[in-house]
Amino acid sequence: MTTTSVERRTALLGLLGKRVVQIPVVLLVVSILTFWLLQVVPGNPGRNALGQYATAAQVTAWNHDNGVDGSLVTQYLHWIGGFFVGDWGQSLVYSTPVRELVLERLGNSLLLGLYAFVIMVPVAIALGSAQAYREGKRSDRAITVGLLSLSAIPEFVVGVVLLLVFAVWLRVVPVQSAAGASGDFFDRLRVMTLPAVVLALGYLAVLTRMVRSGTSEAITSQFHRTAVIKGLSSATIVRRHVIRNALVPTLSVLGIYLGTLLGGSVIVETLFSYPGLGALMVTAADRKDVLLLESGVMITGAVSLLALLFTDICFVLMDPRIRFNARETN
Amino acid sequence: MTATIPRSAAPTAEKQGPVTDDAGERPSRIRSLLKRPSFVISVLIIVWWVVAALGWQIVGLEPYAKTGDLLASPDWAHPFGTDNLGRDMFARVVAGAGPALLVGPLGALLATVVGGTLGLVAGYYRGAVDTLMMRFFDVILALPSLIFLIVLVGAFGISTAALILIVGILFAPGIARIIRAATLVEMGKSYVTAAKLQGEKDSRILFRELLPNILPTLVIQATLSLAAAVFITASLSFLGLGEQPPSADWGLAINENRIYLQTAWWTVVFPAIGVASLVVAANLIADNIREVSR
Numbered sequence: 001m002t003t004t005s006v007e008r009r010t011a012l013l014g015l016l017g018k019r020v021v022q023i024p025v026v027l028l029v030v031s032i033l034t035f036w037l038l039q040v041v042p043g044n045p046g047r048n049a050l051g052q053y054a055t056a057a058q059v060t061a062w063n064h065d066n067g068v069d070g071s072l073v074t075q076y077l078h079w080i081g082g083f084f085v086g087d088w089g090q091s092l093v094y095s096t097p098v099r100e101l102v103l104e105r106l107g108n109s110l111l112l113g114l115y116a117f118v119i120m121v122p123v124a125i126a127l128g129s130a131q132a133y134r135e136g137k138r139s140d141r142a143i144t145v146g147l148l149s150l151s152a153i154p155e156f157v158v159g160v161v162l163l164l165v166f167a168v169w170l171r172v173v174p175v176q177s178a179a180g181a182s183g184d185f186f187d188r189l190r191v192m193t194l195p196a197v198v199l200a201l202g203y204l205a206v207l208t209r210m211v212r213s214g215t216s217e218a219i220t221s222q223f224h225r226t227a228v229i230k231g232l233s234s235a236t237i238v239r240r241h242v243i244r245n246a247l248v249p250t251l252s253v254l255g256i257y258l259g260t261l262l263g264g265s266v267i268v269e270t271l272f273s274y275p276g277l278g279a280l281m282v283t284a285a286d287r288k289d290v291l292l293l294e295s296g297v298m299i300t301g302a303v304s305l306l307a308l309l310f311t312d313i314c315f316v317l318m319d320p321r322i323r324f325n326a327r328e329t330n
Numbered sequence: 331m332t333a334t335i336p337r338s339a340a341p342t343a344e345k346q347g348p349v350t351d352d353a354g355e356r357p358s359r360i361r362s363l364l365k366r367p368s369f370v371i372s373v374l375i376i377v378w379w380v381v382a383a384l385g386w387q388i389v390g391l392e393p394y395a396k397t398g399d400l401l402a403s404p405d406w407a408h409p410f411g412t413d414n415l416g417r418d419m420f421a422r423v424v425a426g427a428g429p430a431l432l433v434g435p436l437g438a439l440l441a442t443v444v445g446g447t448l449g450l451v452a453g454y455y456r457g458a459v460d461t462l463m464m465r466f467f468d469v470i471l472a473l474p475s476l477i478f479l480i481v482l483v484g485a486f487g488i489s490t491a492a493l494i495l496i497v498g499i500l501f502a503p504g505i506a507r508i509i510r511a512a513t514l515v516e517m518g519k520s521y522v523t524a525a526k527l528q529g530e531k532d533s534r535i536l537f538r539e540l541l542p543n544i545l546p547t548l549v550i551q552a553t554l555s556l557a558a559a560v561f562i563t564a565s566l567s568f569l570g571l572g573e574q575p576p577s578a579d580w581g582l583a584i585n586e587n588r589i590y591l592q593t594a595w596w597t598v599v600f601p602a603i604g605v606a607s608l609v610v611a612a613n614l615i616a617d618n619i620r621e622v623s624r
Contacts, residue, residue, distance in 0.1 A: 042487075154565055167592075175591060266569060282569050285481075300473070304473065304474060
């Protein structure tokens with residue numbers, strides 16, 4: 001017992017160490033890329049911010065105030081330095097500090113993403129394992145085709161159809177979710193349900209597919225047959241032998257989508273007028289609010305990378321093969 | 331859509347045998363494609379939208395003029411009803427095929443050319459440039475694609491040319507990675523070694539020897555990114571970051587008219603059907619080509 005826990009800890013630490021180095025490097029590259037794309041490519045930032053009727057003196061003054069005069073390197077260092085100490089600048093559109101705005105919206109997006117996640121995972125596990133147990137039958141094929149066509153249709157089309165059915169005809173949920181950011185818990189839940197369902201539907205197909213292949217691999221394996229022959233009850237077999245193996249491939253997909261879910265879904269938030277980070281960034285891009293956009297990208301990038309780190313850790317905890325491989329390669 | 335791309339690379343790249351039996355294979359591939367009803371229907375849908383995009387002016391539709399009452403429900407004069415400015419929704423949906431078919435396909439073409447070339451060069455020369463390029467692409471692919479898209483829109487703006495460039499930049503890294511992997515497989519084969527020993531020029535080996543052999547992979551990637559590009563441009567114009575009013579673009583129409591969802595569902599539903607039919611048809615074509623070339 002002690003050896004496994006030690007191995008587990010070293011493998012985890014190794015992975016964590018690698019990620020801890022990797023995440024800042026990736027974020028650094030993202031910050032340079034974003035800075036270059038948003039401040040250098042479009043030209044003079046002061047001119048862009050103040051519009052074509054501002055005088056040259058006003059533009060120079062604006063550039064000086066916002067630290068975007070001087071060489072590109074000093075400009076970049078000024079921005080990233082400010083970002084590090086929490087001074088993210090002022091939003092042009094909202095005239096409030098960028099930091100408060102971004103963090104508040106991030107909270108809303110995290111909430112919506114988590115809700116979608118909570119809806120999606122059990123459904124995917126149920127559908128996927130049901131498919132695996134009836135592999136090749138017509139119901140298996142029907143679920144695959146249905147889910148794949150759902151994910152091929154843009155989210156805003158699916159959302160519009162669901163809005164028509166549930167908000168306009170059945171009137172069980174409101175058409176707009178803007179009110180959802182305040183109010184008591186059940187009000188918020190009611191308002192957020194439809195956006196969360198639309199968000200979940202987009203990723204359901206891939207996730208179900210992974211659960212299906214994981215489960216079908218597990219139930220055709222030797223160890224599964226052994227467990228059956230041993231006379232274990234089917235509940236025990238599923239709990240002890242199938243679930244773990246079925247979930248390992250699923251986790252890798254989950255990691256990729258968790259970041260997207262939590263970082264704010266641009267389309268769903270816009271469609272339902274939900275006050276999330278994604279919708280904020282669309283406004284920022286539309287109105288050329290550069291500082292807001294840059295901070296939004298950095299935060300979204302950080303959230304995606306942390307989500308990947310989180311799934312890596314879950315991976316190691318769940319799949320013994322990864323632990324052993326890590327030991328052999330060390 | 332991103333998750334399906336890597337799977338297609340390996341089998342096709344390995345399956346490609348000597349160049350000679352390719353000629354006999356190609357007609358039968360097309361024939362087996364034509365036997366698939368989902369492929370034929372999808373092609374018909376795309377053809378219909380292409381005809382609509384090119385021909386709506388010829389048949390005299392008026393998508394930009396007030397031709398009826400405001401928000402009138404569908405009747406004989408206006409089969410899809412009218413919008414909040416009294417414009418005929420049928421004319422607008424038909425004319426909306428134009429912008430939908432402009433940015434996506436041209437962007438996908440740009441991505442295929444750029445990504446294909448970068449992948450070929452990286453796989454052929456290897457070395458530091460290759461490593462640097464792939465690491466850089468890893469960083470880009472780590473960001474959610476819509477977020478990267480929004481940054482690109484912030485940088486280049488939303489003119490049609492800029493949007494084509496943006497879609498090209500967005501899809502090129504993914505294509506480059508897969509073409510690089512396919513090139514690496516080909517590099518291990520003897521015809522490349524033979525060509526090198528013969529003293530053929532690098533450019534000749536790249537484009538006359540390697541390119542024909544990875545062409546099937548490239549075609550699959552091109553159709554897959556075409557479907558994804560149509561999807562992405564529709565999403566962009568829905569976000570208001572694409573076509574601007576009074577354009578008849580479908581995504582834009584859905585965003586403009588969603589406030590009338592309760593009173594005039596037809597202003598939203600018909601553009602939505604337009605988007606869905608085009609995107610699903612493009613996806614089905616890509617899927618069918620991928621399955622047939624396995």
